[in-house]
Every structure is written in structure tokens, then in C-alpha cells.
Amino acid sequence: MNFITTFINAWGQPEIKRRILFVIGMFFVFVFGSHIPVPGTNPEALKSMFEGGGGGGLLNILDIFSGGSLKRISVFALGIMPYINASIIFNLLVVVFPQLQELQKEGEAGRRKIGQWTKYLTVFLAALQAFGMLMIFTGARGGVGSGILVNPTLFNKFFIVLTLTAGTCFLMWLGELITEYGIGNGVSLMIFAGIISRLPLQFAVDINRAIKQNEVIKVLIIFLVLFVGMIAFVVFMHLAERRITIKYARPGRYATPTHFLPLKVNMAGVIPIIFAVSVLLFPATVAGFLPSDVAKSWANSFTGSALYYILYFLLTVLFTFFYTAVVFNPTEVADNLKKNGGYIPGIRPGKPTAEYLSRVLERLTFVGALYLAFIATIPSVLIQALGSLQTLNVVAGTSVLIVVGVALDTVRELEARLTMMRYEKALK
DSSP: OHHHHHHHHHHTSHHHHHHHHHHHHHHHHHHHHTTSBOTTBOHHHHHHHHHTTTTHHHHHHHHHHTTTTTTTTBTTTTTTHHHHHHHHHHHHHHHHOHHHHHHHHTOHHHHHHHHHHHHHHHHHHHHHHHHHHHHHHTTOBOTTSOBSBSSOOHHHHHHHHHHHHHHHHHHHHHHHHHHHHSSSOHHHHHHHHHHHHHHHHHHHHHHHHHHHTTOHHHHHHHHHHHHHHHHHHHHHHHHOEEEEEEEEOOSSSSOOOEEEEEEETTOSTTHHHHHHHHHHHHHHHHHHHSSOHHHHHHHHHHTTSHHHHHHHHHHHHHHHHHHHHHHOOHHHHHHHHHHTTEEOTTSOTTHHHHHHHHHHHHHHHHHHHHHHHHHHHHHHHHHHHTTTOTTHHHHSTHHHHHHHHHHHHHHHHHHHHHHHHHHHHHHO
């Protein structure tokens, strides 16, 4: 209800209304482009390969990240993931290399420079991923017996790689436009649009299959219970936080106001899952470059196996601890509190405060790591157990985390803009 009220109030403001309409217009551009096939490819052959189970776990996972564009071999088949991976890499490099830290502290000019390097890395990663995808498609045949590549000449292969790379660059530019002229983070909203656009069509397919098998009631109950339950659980964990009381020393006898340092349970967000998926997909990606059919068959059988999900769970836990340590430094926070005269009641400033924050953070991260690992693996296991309900592919794991996170962050930005406009009107 809070979301509906916020949206209605925002719609009544002409400036915010224009921004919302701009975002919706960019969504239509994205959906339109996701249905434009890459020249020199046969989308029907790849579609039949997916439907026949020949796509393997690798292609199915990549299709989820691309918002369904991969299954259609559209110009947006790579999605925006190369840009996200490039951004994650530079976030880690900033922590490792002091030169990049100094560049980031220079302000807008330094951040613009790092952003420019991130774009260069995005182009490289997109070209590399497009080439790997091309190697997988080369020689692959759909269930109709026709090749995925219509005319696999050297020039056509180069043109396909160039087209897929350009599609990712266009989505990156589109995301920047949304960030500047729309509402919220443009890149996150592009992924959000890709996931949501797949949901109605896939649900219609599941219902049609359930009608033929006389299992409509069963499918609807299972979907509603799992979907609503998953969304509610993710919303609860996304907003969960531990508030640490902070007080500031003030001269005189007046009571000092109480402040809070909020520590989120899921401080790492969706990044650990992306890390884990990237590591698990690496063997399958390498196997795609090999001419041996045995390697490709092993890669497809590994993705979705019991060993795959066990490693998925453990890697998600490991990367959650790793990335949380990257984004939150207890020693730095303790030093900043000490410089500003802040302290935690009952804890001495300086090193004791850093140790206390580390202990609290370890416990929170443990809970957050288990939460991310379960939300990443359990829905995927249920999908395999309930093979007739493929709609869960669209809302499982990473997808539901992105959808909920982007929706909540967008509502917060709308509320912030409305509050700012009220202050501006009050000052006039």
C-alpha cells in the first residue's frame, strides 16, 4: 500500500511524471530490441534446442541473466552482465590498489575516469563472452536439424560477435540515460525489466501445460505459495538490519542525541551469487571452446547436478564473507567515529570499537550468507523437482533478489524526491 500511495503522489508531480514516463519508454526500447535477432543466426533452431533440453544448464542460466534474449539470439543476448562484471572488478581493484583509491578520492573527475575504464573493460568482456557463445553455437544444431549459424563464414562470425558486443554497449548507454533522466539506477532497472518481461509469457506456457495435464489447481497453488512466500522472505531479509547505538560527546550538561549505525543483514546484496555463478560457469565456458564433445557433455551434465548445487551453496557463503569485508571496514568506521567524537555506549573508542563492530559484523554476515545461499540454491532445486513449473526460473535466486531490491530502492528514491520537493515548496 505504501508503494501505491508513493506512486500516486509521484504521478501527481509533473517533473517526476516525466521521469517515470521516460523510464517506461526506455523499457519499450529494451523489449523491442530483445526481439531483434542477430543477422546470420537461426533463432528457431536455438529455440527448439532449448525446448528439447539440448541447451544445457549453461545456456539456461545465461538466458535468465539476459532476460530471455539469449533464447531468441537477439542483439541484446549478452544483456548488461558484462558491464556489471566490469563494475565489480573495478570495485575490488579500488580496494586492492592504493592508486585507484587516491583516484576515487579526487571526486567527480576521479570517478569519471574509473567509469571510463569500466566501460573499456565492459567492451572487452562483452567481446570475450560473445566469442565464447559463438564457439558454443558453432556446429550446434537445433531439434529441427538445422544449424544455429546460417552461414558460418569468418566474416559472419566476426559480424555476430560485433553485433552482440554493440548490443551490450547500447544497453550500457541506455542504463546511463535512465539514471540521468529517469528514476533509480538505470542498469538495475534494465535487469529488472528483462526479468519482469519474461514472467507473463512463461506463466502462460506453464498454465497451458497444466491444462493439458489437468493440474491447473495444483500448479496455481504451488506457484502462489512459493512465489508469494519467496517475495515476502526476500523483502523481510532485504530490510533487516542491526542498529548499533551511537552517541556523540557534547560539552555542557545537555543530553546528547542518540544516533544509530545501521548494519544490514544482507550487506553484500546480490554480488556473492553473481560471483558464485561466474566461477561455476567457468568450466562450462572453457569446455565450450574445446572441440571435444565429451567436454561439452560433461559441462552440461555438471550444471544442475548435486555437486553443482553443493559448490553453489558453499561459494555463495564464501563470497558473502569476502565481499562484506570489502565493502565494510570496521577499523575505518571506528576511526571516523573517534574523529567526530562518536562512541558506542559501553565500548571504548578506537580499537575496542573496531573489534566490537567486527564481532557483530561476523554474526550478521553468517546469517546473511546462509540466507543468500538458500535463496540461490533451494528455488533451483525445487524447479528440477517441479519440472512442470518453469515460471520459477524467472523468479528464482538472483532474479527475485534483483526484482525486490530494485523495486524497494526505486520506491525510496521516489519518496526522497517527493520529500525534497515539499522542502523546496516550503522554502519559497
